[in-house]
Amino acid sequence: MTIMKTVGRTVIAALAFALSLGFTLVSVSASTPDNVLVVGQIAEPKSLDPATVTAVNDFRILMNMYDGLVRYKDGTLEVEPALAESWKISADGTVYTFTLRSGITFHDGTAVDAEAVKFNFDRMLDESHPQHDTGPFPLSFFFSAIEDVKVIDGSTVEFTLNAPYAPFLSNLAYPTGLIASPTAIRKSGKDFGRNPVGSGAFRFDSWKANEAVVVSRNDDYWDGKPGSEAIVFRPITDGNTRVAEMLSGGIDMMVEVPPVSLSKFSGSDFSVVEQAGPHVWFLILNAKEGPFANKLVRQAANYAINKKAIVEDVLEGTAAIAAGPTPPAFAWAYNESLEPYPYDPAKARALLQEAGVSSAKLTFYVTQGGSGMLDPVAMGTAIQADLAAVGFDVEIKTFEWNAFLGEVNPGLEGKADMAEMAWMTNDPDTLPYLALRTGAWPDKGGFNSGYYSNPKVDSLLESARSSTDQAERARLYQEMQTIVQDDAPWVFVANWKQNAVTSDRVQNFSLQPSFFLLLKDVKKN
């Protein structure tokens, strides 16, 4: 019996220890400290060197630590002055002269001057630059039009382009164009991404791997004092864990709320913020071979798919129906008169009959998930069912994201009739230029994986790219959208609305159409 007593006593002691531990922790409240904003991010940042990163997740931190020459005006995708207070564009559209705001310093005290601006672009573009080895710079092609950056005087810097390139200004507003401290880059070299120094509203404090990036207020910020003392960016990869942290008060704000969890935040303790962004989710149709080589069949696919059901039921209202290739978030370039293809299976069947196509067999590439892909498997299945209803026999092939890109980017020829795809861009030029031109077929180094080709669209895009007049560009893009919608090289499915949840203590927060997270004016009570 003694043995039982001994063991029993041990077990009871262990239980008592565990319970007492539990109860002492009751007092440990999960609430976050005052004046410090804790943000639940979707992943660990790769680096905090703006020239080296590609993910929106990293941009969300960077935009609060750095400034660019220009930035997007609040609530729009139009550029306005930032570090540069003004600029002039030469009549031929190839020389941009920026005048910098005076008296601005990086967080390390060095001046944000013309030399610093030149240093940043030379580092990315000039392979003989001493700090070029701090790369690679995957998005440097945003600036491949730059031929030369010249320092005119301390506060004037001149960019010469090899050809007129209208998206140049909005590319400067993109994180790749953010200006970092040359002194700090020289000092830290390859490790600058872990020891970042910018001139933004918040200065870098610390980065603990997979725990948090902490930034603190830059009291001398040129554009007014930031609202919070510090911001903590916590990477919480698992969506359910992120929701649990939000519910328990461990974070003040989270981005990318899983659609199914939105209802948990309907109470007065939280507010849900939504913003449509420069995102479009579409199906690439193989216009080179197979049934989709016929325009009528491509249009039939657009009519056959119930986009409303996808957006409302699969995506729980976190996206809007897409009408054409350009997302409405590019308000100035968007063609308001476009109406989405209505859901009309009868019309689809009629078109198929007219095209002489019956019971076509299709191969459909679907990914398990990826940047901007929303809920690709469920969406793919819904699309398969809708197409089956009008007589297509659709076979789905599913790939992991990187494998998927490896299959789709080189082109669908000989492999598939359709593939899912989604893009988020910063300029109305980017996606059509890289994915709809004849010159962007995969063998020519572009993303036109469905081999769409329309000389009119090609020339509209070329003209829009070389015009520096925004009204003129808008007219060209709008015409392009009308043609592309009718040609239907894609099935236009959805424009994602980014969402975020904040606790009731957070004020002054709004999401931007750029999908950046700008937290300068956000306050926590």
Add this chain to the structure above:
Amino acid sequence: MGRYILFRAAASVPVLLGITIIVFFILSMIPGDPATAILGSYATPENVARLNAQLGLDRPLVQRYFIWLGNLLHGDLGRSFSLNRPVIDEILERFNATVILSGLAFLICSVFGVAAGVISAIRQYGVLDKLITLTVLIGISVPSFFLGMMMILYFAVSLRWFPVSGMYALYGGGDLPDLISHLVMPATALAVVATGVVARMSRSAMLEVLRLDFIRTARAKGVRESRVVLRHALRHAIVSILPILGLQAGFVLSGAVYIEIVFQWPGIGRMLVDAILTRDIMLVQGGVLFVAACYVLFNIVVDVAQIWLDPRLGR
């Protein structure tokens, strides 16, 4: 004994080398490459080729492996493509967290598993035995990530006893009680299955020993029952329980991967998953090598302990 340890250490070198070869070539064979992963939407063939050249990935596979191996011999694990920092820095920063988490989980499964096994064995077919067997069965059957999520919902969101995730409080934390409050849930979730396995194995090992003659002799001599069980039987049974514990160490280390994701524990498992998704071959290689080395080391310790407990095995 010294020679045995030396022999085992030497024998582990080809094991580790083999692991690096397998990992390196498997990662190269799966579709997708680091440049595509980094560039995402912008992975034009031109951009991919340019980035591959910058990353040194345009060289032949075998050459790349030997470059990696050569650097390893100089203690250099290379640079992570995706994190743009030395692999060794990332591993060292993450490794502590994994050791703490799986260490505690291992401790829990060893202590509670063996204790439950012993109690079950000496109360064979009793109420307590049945109760433990049932609990163990449930424990083995529940996937640990599911258990982890349920624990978060109940203990962290509803009761607010423990923080949901992370390793330390962001402000005002960093001390031992803070660490423990973050550690209790993930360590428990991670330990449950292993505890069940250890309990089952301990029970049968004990049952076998308790039937042996020397136990009967001990009891006949009038040795106290607690002494019979703990000193005579358990000491004997532990020799066959030890290898199970060694296996569970590996199980706990690999289970840490999903537990770290659920609880956002800043450990090496989470790092490996991210590294595989971004095809960050350097980071995967470094991480796997490190984990494998730990596993091999731990098994050597277990084997040595076994010989120490039962010198017959060493001969």
